[in-house]
Amino acid sequence: MHWFGRYFGAPYQRDTEQTDTPTGTPCEWCAEPIAAGDNGVTLPVFDEPCLGERAYHYDCHLRGIVGGVNHQRGRCTCCGGTEPPDPPELTRRQAAQRAVMEWDFSRGAGYIRYE
Numbered sequence: 001m002h003w004f005g006r007y008f009g010a011p012y013q014r015d016t017e018q019t020d021t022p023t024g025t026p027c028e029w030c031a032e033p034i035a036a037g038d039n040g041v042t043l044p045v046f047d048e049p050c051l052g053e054r055a056y057h058y059d060c061h062l063r064g065i066v067g068g069v070n071h072q073r074g075r076c077t078c079c080g081g082t083e084p085p086d087p088p089e090l091t092r093r094q095a096a097q098r099a100v101m102e103w104d105f106s107r108g109a110g111y112i113r114y115e
Contacts, residue, residue, distance in 0.1 A: 005039030
């Protein structure tokens with residue numbers, strides 16, 4: 001794993017190396033291109049034929065860990081509810097940003113914008 005963008009002291013940034021921002025590369029989660037100034041990570045790929053790394057926006061990567069808003073609220077189908085993990089009216093990138101906002105507030109941290 002490598003990180004790109006601005007250093008803000010996240011634990012993963014202290015334990016891994018920084019790399020150049022993969023500007024123009026589509027994010028593996030939302031498919032929107034990584035832009036100059038974005039924060040994120042690149043993760044190794046071990047499946048054939050695409051050995052290498054895939055890029056994620058910071059919010060998109062974190063959403064994959066903490067789950068969507070409805071998942072965090074216990075409303076999605078995997079929690080016994082009826083909602084999809086992310087609000088359907090949002091783009092995948094917006095859903096990831098909203099999920100990080102929800103996660104930050106649930107921890108009492110307030111929303112810290114990392115980009």
